[in-house]
Amino acid sequence: MDVEYTGRQTTVTRKLKQQTEAGLLRIEKIVGHAGAQVTLTADKRRQIADIRIQTRSLKLVATCEAVSLEDALRDALVKIEQQAIRHKKKTASIKRHPKGEVKLGRGRAVVEAVAPEVTKRVAKKGNAQDVPAGRAVVPMVVHSFPPRAPQAEQHIARTTEGAALRPMSVEEAVKEAAFQDRDVFVFRDYSGQAMVLYRRRDGKMELIEVP
Secondary structure, X not given: OEEEEEEEOOXXXXXXXXXXXXXXXXXXXXXXXXXXXXXEEEEXXXXXXXXXXXXXXXXXXXXXXXXXXXXXXXXXXXXXXXXXXXXXXXXXXXXXXXXXXXXXXXXXXXXXXXXXXXXXXXXEOOEEEEEOOOOOOOOEEEOOOOOOOOOOOOOOOOOOOOEOOOOOXXXXXXXXXXXXXXXXXXXEOOOOOEEEEEEOOOOOEEEEEOO
């Protein structure tokens, strides 16, 4: 795996690189060849490890904070490995889904393809008709939906990926929001002021200072 290291207010030692490469080797066996960006930051009492892995069709991001860079790096590697495993299981589940069955909400439509055989007699509206050989007979069973659609429950997905764990400038925040493909991004500048970047409908980024 191609790895790019960045140290902010700290030095990326050989020991940290060996720890990183050992963890990325396990992840590479799951997602295949990819590029990785590893950023280690020492900010007063906080030690932050940020790992980003990019493949042709997948982007994994993990940011962890601990009292030491070794602990933060270990936690970030574990977190991003779990993301890779979930993605692999999800992809395998989609591939195993039978092509002859289609599920629609609470109702279900089942389609069963019959292999082409010799000419058959099929009843249709009280009259028997011949079905030529080579033509598939597709019986379909459709369960009707309930008369009233169930009301969707409110669901809140909690995540920390849309918020920066370290102080950054406005320019850095804009790049970070673009990298994570986020329309809303929360961060603090180097003076501690909380700010929110919001992408408007016209595509421009609007900066909101939290009072």
